[in-house]
Amino acid sequence: MTQIAAIIGGGVIGGGWAARFLLNGWDVRVFDPDPQAQRKINEVLKNARRSLPGLYEAPLPTEGQISFHDEISLAVQGATWIQESVPEQLDLKQKIYVSLQEHCSKLAIIGSSTSGFKPSELQQGARRPEQIMVCHPFNPVYLLPLIEVVPSKKSDLKIVERAENLLRTLGMYPLRVRKEIDAHIADRFLEAVWREALWLIKDGVATTEEIDNAIRYGFGIRWAQMGLIETYRVAGGEAGMRHFMAQFGPALKWPWTKLMDVPEFTDELVDMISDQSDEQSGMHSIRELERIRDNNLVGMIRALKAQDWGAGALLKVHDRLLNEKAAMAFTIDSLDLTAPIETVRRAVPLDWTDYNGHMNEARYLQAFGDATDRFMEIVGCDADYIQSGGSYFTAETHIRHVDEVHAGQLIRVETFCIEGAGKKMHLFHQMFEGDRMIASGEHMLIHVSLKTRKASVPASHIVAALEKVVEAHALMPRPDGVGRMVGKK
């Protein structure tokens, strides 16, 4: 049954949560008295639809239904997850919990997006404090995986564990905070940097743009993949973390930072910062900046995915989960061999398009390469087999680009096996967007020994599986386009 998420408060953060749930197949009910809420959430959804699906190699589930409600009771009844993202006023949050707990299930997860309050503060005055916890996300919620999950001593740990498991099915990373503390973990770091930045701007040491450049051209890129400690471990070199601390430790006594001392938040300081920010970024609207940001994040997270590291490694795990859910048939025995085999079903990622505004030609071959990998897996040439020293290398490829396709569109590849005997495997892939055939790829692959890098005969289970597919596919008419050469029919 489709699960329901209630979104209480529909700004940028609530909208981001709504997008995460919806695009992962949940139904979403929004409660927000702001007459602009629907417009705001739709804008976040638009950004999410353009960037999230293409992060994955697997297709996301069918999108859920979103509805908007004037009564909090209608939003929370039957909801598995209730996410509160209203302004940071403790009494407002507490009032909302009182009101929604009259109508929601005792088993529902009530998560707060608060960046500052502790769960024990949120729980005060609540009818059932045990189901309330902090689930603090990071903007854009539809792309960044981190959720700080903070229970208090009153929290029901079974509900907390259920929340963490559900977050993983949404592709998120629940970081359980061991002890409740103001601002949890990440925002304490952000607050520290923000305070120091205010001083630097106020004292004329650096402008807003210089501060941003000092971050993004240096340690910011490092922190996207290893955090503070692992980076320092590497910096310590062969002598390791202990050596690093021996070097850096005493520096802590130096009066470098001004951090507890807070500059007066005067009109002059606010003007200075917002004027500098206008000069730095004012050439782009906020919408443009959001899209630029999302393009960058998608590209970088996918780059990390190729390395199976950091946020990219999380994404890989979620991809595997989605693949299982999509119930794609992996084994030769469970497949219908009387038709071409579906080997790819995915959205075109943002980073696959080029200056012509469409999917770049090399990405067609990338998708066909993925189709070949999936087909290899089906006939038994999987990761374990490759580990044991055998694989197929592509010797020759012919691609026809029949039609264009754009970021976000769903493509699928159907694979026809023309020949598969001895060292050879001859495949013909057709790529579709909806009913449109947009490209074909014909490939000759040669089985090789990864030790000698020379052609070799595959293992017997692969020979047998290929034979079975070739026999079945030989009964179908050959697809149009097989055996073409460039420039001639």
Place this chain on the structure above:
Amino acid sequence: MTQIAAIIGGGVIGGGWAARFLLNGWDVRVFDPDPQAQRKINEVLKNARRSLPGLYEAPLPTEGQISFHDEISLAVQGATWIQESVPEQLDLKQKIYVSLQEHCSKLAIIGSSTSGFKPSELQQGARRPEQIMVCHPFNPVYLLPLIEVVPSKKSDLKIVERAENLLRTLGMYPLRVRKEIDAHIADRFLEAVWREALWLIKDGVATTEEIDNAIRYGFGIRWAQMGLIETYRVAGGEAGMRHFMAQFGPALKWPWTKLMDVPEFTDELVDMISDQSDEQSGMHSIRELERIRDNNLVGMIRALKAQDWGAGALLKVHDRLLNEKAAMAFTIDSLDLTAPIETVRRAVPLDWTDYNGHMNEARYLQAFGDATDRFMEIVGCDADYIQSGGSYFTAETHIRHVDEVHAGQLIRVETFCIEGAGKKMHLFHQMFEGDRMIASGEHMLIHVSLKTRKASVPASHIVAALEKVVEAHALMPRPDGVGRMVGKK
């Protein structure tokens, strides 16, 4: 004439500087009394050679010569740039300046890698304080572009400007710090986060791994592309930076962080942190972690390059500079048309390899696509022309994979134009590594109107240029492999 950089102190940072200079064609002279210096620098160089060249689409200049010297005088004589990266002891640094200024040119740039000291402190006791400045890099120096350039009031601004221009030719980003201050800019932020992290670990709120995850799964990825302020500008939404500050400003008065209060640096705390770090990262050696880090950085910086943003935008500028230096002939008139045209010369980037350990099949097509783009540029279908509404789309491709190639190897593509008349352009690319022909790509392209997305006749200057190339190339024998189809000669 080849320029000379003197590297005073050859640890991880000095080695990173050596690599930047060497791989950008400078000769490097190292002075470091440590008997391990040569080994340490060679290890950094190995990492740099594997990761830096492939960042670019253009080839780097021929690598310079490195030499090791027992006398500081021999290292600094004739050097344009002298970079000091010795341990953070002010008196040691000051003594070194006195000693090297006896032998170096008055015009030489003397940069210090210090992360803490102010230039006015470094200059005390120096014979010519005006040529000493802070040039503070970030590890790994061969990949991260940021250099904090800090002059004092005594600094000669002409020397400072020359330093900044030279840094740009090395692909680095000089950030001029307006007023000298302890720890410059970035390290003040790092120090703030480090202090807060020590408290969180000490108080049992988070482990080292949890702290790293709180950074890299959330704001770390954001900061790799937009810094602190631009990120908050976006978070403020349509109302912008002023609105964000109105919301967030008062939070500064809350007692969130413990930052000026420094935990006792006891043996227990050092043990706790290094034990946690071992548990988190101990399964990888430091060398492995360095390579993982470099793979990640290369992938992410190249992803940003595709978006022309942040560190990727800097890289694009440097690429253009390198292309001009490599003196690649861009115009039809300056080209030798009696031979195939060189359209690509580049190193294979780290992120182009796959689970088989060699360049992935799709990247062959990407390189051939780049070759096609370069050829289009040569015949006048350049960025301006595409902007005006015409372009070529690939209709059909045939690739023969003849041999493997690995990350870091230099590949080049030679392009032969078979046909170029009416709407058609028929190209044959051959890819080489050294003398090895490793692949061929045959492509039929169709000229299109970007408005109608339909085939159309190109502008007359393109027609004329193509005619000229085709006529010249028709006098050469056709390369072996033209007109092949998959599986048949």
